Amino acid sequence: xxxxxxxxxTRTEELGREEADAWNRDEAVEEATWxxxxxYGNGAESKNYEELLRxxxxxxxxxxxxxxxxxxxxxxxxxxxxxxIRTQRRDWDGEATEMHIWPLIKHVEVTLPKSxxxxxxxxxxxxxxxxxxxxxxxxxxxxxxxKCSVIWVISDIERVSGGRAHEDLLxxxxxxxxxxxxxxxxxxxxxxxxxHLPEYxxxxxxxxxxxxxxxxxVLERNEMIKxxxxxxxxxxxxxxxxxxxxxLEASDLVYTVSAQEYWQQALLTEEETEIPxxxxxxxxRLLDKKRRTVTKYVxxxxxxxxxxxxxxxTQNLPNEHLHMSVLRRFAEEKVxxxxxxxxxxxACMEQPLxxxxxxxxxxxxxxxxACLVRxxxxxxxxQTLKAVCLKNGIYASRTLARIDLNEALTQPIYDQIxxxxxxxxxxxxxxxxxxxxxxxxxxxxxxxxxxxxxIRSGWKYDSCKKNFLIQEISAILGGLEDHILRRKRRVYExxxxxxxxxxxxxxxxxxxxxxxxxxxxxxxxxxxGVDRQVAEGMFExxxxxxxxxxxxxxxxIVEKVKGSITTMxxxxxxxGDGLYKELADVGSEYKEMEKLHRSLREVAENxxxxxxxxxxxxxxxxxxxxxxxxxx
Numbered sequence: 001x002x003x004x005x006x007x008x009x010t011r012t013e014e015l016g017r018e019e020a021d022a023w024n025r026d027e028a029v030e031e032a033t034w035x036x037x038x039x040y041g042n043g044a045e046s047k048n049y050e051e052l053l054r055x056x057x058x059x060x061x062x063x064x065x066x067x068x069x070x071x072x073x074x075x076x077x078x079x080x081x082x083x084x085i086r087t088q089r090r091d092w093d094g095e096a097t098e099m100h101i102w103p104l105i106k107h108v109e110v111t112l113p114k115s116x117x118x119x120x121x122x123x124x125x126x127x128x129x130x131x132x133x134x135x136x137x138x139x140x141x142x143x144x145x146x147k148c149s150v151i152w153v154i155s156d157i158e159r160v161s162g163g164r165a166h167e168d169l170l171x172x173x174x175x176x177x178x179x180x181x182x183x184x185x186x187x188x189x190x191x192x193x194x195x196h197l198p199e200y201x202x203x204x205x206x207x208x209x210x211x212x213x214x215x216x217x218v219l220e221r222n223e224m225i226k227x228x229x230x231x232x233x234x235x236x237x238x239x240x241x242x243x244x245x246x247x248l249e250a251s252d253l254v255y256t257v258s259a260q261e262y263w264q265q266a267l268l269t270e271e272e273t274e275i276p277x278x279x280x281x282x283x284x285r286l287l288d289k290k291r292r293t294v295t296k297y298v299x300x301x302x303x304x305x306x307x308x309x310x311x312x313x314t315q316n317l318p319n320e321h322l323h324m325s326v327l328r329r330f331a332e333e334k335v336x337x338x339x340x341x342x343x344x345x346x347a348c349m350e351q352p353l354x355x356x357x358x359x360x361x362x363x364x365x366x367x368x369x370a371c372l373v374r375x376x377x378x379x380x381x382x383q384t385l386k387a388v389c390l391k392n393g394i395y396a397s398r399t400l401a402r403i404d405l406n407e408a409l410t411q412p413i414y415d416q417i418x419x420x421x422x423x424x425x426x427x428x429x430x431x432x433x434x435x436x437x438x439x440x441x442x443x444x445x446x447x448x449x450x451x452x453x454x455i456r457s458g459w460k461y462d463s464c465k466k467n468f469l470i471q472e473i474s475a476i477l478g479g480l481e482d483h484i485l486r487r488k489r490r491v492y493e494x495x496x497x498x499x500x501x502x503x504x505x506x507x508x509x510x511x512x513x514x515x516x517x518x519x520x521x522x523x524x525x526x527x528x529g530v531d532r533q534v535a536e537g538m539f540e541x542x543x544x545x546x547x548x549x550x551x552x553x554x555x556x557i558v559e560k561v562k563g564s565i566t567t568m569x570x571x572x573x574x575x576g577d578g579l580y581k582e583l584a585d586v587g588s589e590y591k592e593m594e595k596l597h598r599s600l601r602e603v604a605e606n607x608x609x610x611x612x613x614x615x616x617x618x619x620x621x622x623x624x625x626x627x628x629x630x631x632x
Contacts, residue, residue: 034103059101067101077110084108107140117279119286145172146180146489150285152188157256160189160229168402170233174240177247178422179492181485184247184285185237187229188278192222192256193267215267222256229254241422252277295600300475302593324573327469330449331565334442339558341438345424346550348433352420353546356413357539364534365527367408372523382519389511389522392500406500409530410542413495425488436481442561443477469572476564480557487556491549498542502533 036044041058071077151173176182261268388395393405506529
């Protein structure tokens, strides 16, 4: 059986890739020429290294490596930005029309004043496909995509149904859901007003319903694309993510938009362009995030005010140290149970990891063959393969699909672990392998115990202390989620990082090969190196390194919880014995913060009720049949 991670190329694809290799070599030379001309002027590409060292640079690069541009109007700013974001234009005779600095730019950041179009706090990132020929930009895009909370894969309507780049973008977006902060993925289909009516009517298969106008045809075609691509995208997501992952519950996974019609409205209304829908989506996401952030800050501030107010109390409560000791022992017991629960969650990875390693050992030669062997020979492939080796198995190109030998070799393992990995880091019921519900259960058990001890110990007369402890537990464990999300990426990528580290010498050896039949000799060096590493336990080491990362994550969570709770209980144990008499009176601030905290809790509770009602209505409503001719 052919493993899922392998692929075969048709002869047409082979020829296309060989042409792309040749094109890539030309582009590599051209980009290097641009960079030399950018700094030293025209003719720099013909000078040798010593001559360039003696030459005076034509353009001075700021020592800060940052160029700041400002403008009052969008059009003015666009003109100033143009040389930094577009490739160099040339006349018909091949001469450059003007000197551009574009080849030297890593990224462009545009900051806008307060605007109704883009709410404050929203950052839109335009990632250059699945990689960029410029190596620095290529390194940045993967780091950037993992920081995004929402990913939109943008494709125009003529390319949405095919193309390797489009599929690669979708796959990378799904991986970002696994390893990064992303919680939503959607497909945005642009130029949705573009349609050749006679051709559409000729190919249309939608029963007897007549199309009377261009507008009707566009709306029907867009609805069909939304149904088709939603089904395909959901199938892809389901293969990689848990069944209850939030993105699978999204009502809209595909948007068909038209910027031209949004401004002109000659064919579609503003709503039908779906740009207002995207804008509303961004607004709601931003409001949700701001609400969570404000709630976190208010909770922490309220806890500090509660603590300060408790310090001002002069009442000596009976058996205070005894009750705090009981609470400490209870917390220690619960931390031990939490550590066991986390270990149980992470242990769910052992079996899929073992199965993935077995599959990888049996399929790695087939995977390498698919990556290295070409039916039409090595013409044009030598430079590409050399670039792959020089960059430790990874090569990004403008014209070729991204090459990553490390990822290809570990893909059989990821195929096995992806659903379980997603289950561990999801939110849901406190059963199975989900991690966060166990942390939530730990929080609630501590808060209940604090309430119980508070009533028994007389904290009903000192409610500030009880409320401080309850609020602080929420703040402590709320901060854990960000820590877990940051470490999750390191855990997920540990497999490919391990394989890349083990194959580093192999890549270096292959990159040094020159001369006759260099391409075949490079391939042989890679095959021998991979064979040797596999025999020495390369995949098993990758498994161990991922398990080690899980162990480190568990240790980090437990240590953070222990340290924070110890500090919290130490502060709460302090008596009103005169040590804090100089503290300011915070009574008015306490009342104001209490009011804010109560209102935020009410908003959150109402939001949960609305969401529960919506889910109930969706489950209760009958499924709607699609229009004629849209069965897939």
